[in-house]
Amino acid sequence: MSSITRRRALGVAAGAAGAVTALAQAGPAAASAPRAAAPAADPDPASFDEVYQGRRIQGGPARGGGHHGGHHAGGYTVTIDGRELHVMRNADGTWISVINHYEPVATPRELARAAVRELQGAPLVPLTLG
Amino acid sequence: MTVRKNQATLTADEKRRFVAALLELKRSGRYDTFVTTHNAFIMSDTDDGDRVGHRSPSFLPWHRRFLIEFEEALKSVDATVTLPYWDWTADRTPRSSLWAPDFLGGTGRARDGQVTDGPFARTGGRWPIAVRVDGRDYLRRDLGAGGRQLPTRAEVDSVLAVETYDTAPWNSASDGFRNHLEGWRGVNLHNRVHVWVGGQMATGVSPNDPVFWLHHAFVDKLWADWQARHPRSAYLPAAGTRNVVDLHDTMRPWNDVTPADMLDHTPHYTFDTAA
Numbered sequence: 001m002s003s004i005t006r007r008r009a010l011g012v013a014a015g016a017a018g019a020v021t022a023l024a025q026a027g028p029a030a031a032s033a034p035r036a037a038a039p040a041a042d043p044d045p046a047s048f049d050e051v052y053q054g055r056r057i058q059g060g061p062a063r064g065g066g067h068h069g070g071h072h073a074g075g076y077t078v079t080i081d082g083r084e085l086h087v088m089r090n091a092d093g094t095w096i097s098v099i100n101h102y103e104p105v106a107t108p109r110e111l112a113r114a115a116v117r118e119l120q121g122a123p124l125v126p127l128t129l130g
Numbered sequence: 131m132t133v134r135k136n137q138a139t140l141t142a143d144e145k146r147r148f149v150a151a152l153l154e155l156k157r158s159g160r161y162d163t164f165v166t167t168h169n170a171f172i173m174s175d176t177d178d179g180d181r182v183g184h185r186s187p188s189f190l191p192w193h194r195r196f197l198i199e200f201e202e203a204l205k206s207v208d209a210t211v212t213l214p215y216w217d218w219t220a221d222r223t224p225r226s227s228l229w230a231p232d233f234l235g236g237t238g239r240a241r242d243g244q245v246t247d248g249p250f251a252r253t254g255g256r257w258p259i260a261v262r263v264d265g266r267d268y269l270r271r272d273l274g275a276g277g278r279q280l281p282t283r284a285e286v287d288s289v290l291a292v293e294t295y296d297t298a299p300w301n302s303a304s305d306g307f308r309n310h311l312e313g314w315r316g317v318n319l320h321n322r323v324h325v326w327v328g329g330q331m332a333t334g335v336s337p338n339d340p341v342f343w344l345h346h347a348f349v350d351k352l353w354a355d356w357q358a359r360h361p362r363s364a365y366l367p368a369a370g371t372r373n374v375v376d377l378h379d380t381m382r383p384w385n386d387v388t389p390a391d392m393l394d395h396t397p398h399y400t401f402d403t404a405a
């Protein structure tokens with residue numbers, strides 16, 4: 001079994017991703033047309049560092065150039081027990097992760113907690129290919 | 131002639147052949163290449179960057195092409211097999227025959243989400259989850275646990291009534307038919323079904339659950355149904371849109387197929403009901 005990083009997997013399978021444009025805040029489209037069911041999004045999410053259901057979850061501005069978390073999340077990184085949770089910010093300011101991909105939540109902290117509940121103790125791993 | 135049928139109408143033999151073809155693709159390693167491709171797009175499609183498979187107008191033609199390729203793989207194993215579709219407005223509980231042990235198996239157990247019956251249960255040893263984002267190498271489900279019900283026929287009809295295919299900014303914030311079907315806005319059809327199934331279906335590696343194909347075959351049918359209701363509504367955008375696949379732009383990863391090529395499904399397959 002081989003294991004490669006997500007960044008490499010993307011490079012191989014999807015080619016170069018689009019321009020990296022930090023989403024400063026929820027854009028004008030989101031402001032004029034909020035999603036009916038979505039919770040209100042924090043325009044500038046706070047850092048957090050807590051233990052939730054026995055797992056250490058942390059979130060905050062990505063440090064170190066080129067960190068993958070900065071790619072799709074406006075420079076914000078989330079980890080669970082020190083391992084990166086791939087997160088993405090939607091145009092309306094809500095968040096999804098690779099663990100809860102189809103159900104946006106309002107903040108990265110909520111997103112990390114949802115992933116912990118879903119993981120039921122399992123560790124995050126870099127994308128593993130059989 | 132490829133006819134895609136409602137899964138609820140499949141005979142025991144048709145179910146057996148479909149399951150056997152899935153297991154053979156899994157055994158040969160071909161199945162997992164589809165999971166890998168899908169996840170690569172899930173992670174790279176962004177609202178403010180290049181987007182092809184999701185949260186963009188090409189969500190529907192991209193998945194149509196993806197399903198055709200998968201259906202061809204199934205047929206290479208057994209020429210009689212086609213993709214069934216799951217009408218989740220009709221078969222809307224975990225007690226549906228879809229989830230019976232002779233077809234996809236049922237929900238996961240509470241302790242670890244593990245599916246314990248049917249052909250894809252860990253105990254059978256024939257469905258290891260190799261392409262994964264966490265340490266668990268078995269199929270998981272949590273049918274209906276999120277609390278929200280599957281979409282109703284009335285909700286589907288309300289989305290099919292939307293006349294415009296898609297609108298700027300051509301992403302998860304867009305108004306229009308595509309995004310209401312995909313589910314980032316409005317009543318939420320497609321995304322909600324991923325969440326209802328739970329387990330891998332709620333993650334970026336959702337095709338690990340074979341129900342992915344039955345779900346997307348129905349989403350694809352809804353696109354055909356919408357086209358039949360709105361013959362004058364075109365795929366949008368037409369041209370010149372940054373980061374987005376216009377009508378005549380090619381789509382990754384194939385680079386030889388455009389949304390325009392995918393507008394008519396009938397050269398590839400038909401449905402068991404009139405669209």
Ligand SMILES: [Cu+2]
Pocket residue numbers: 168183184193
């Ligand atoms: Cu998809």
Ligand SMILES: [Cu+2]
Pocket residue numbers: 320324346
């Ligand atoms: Cu999907």
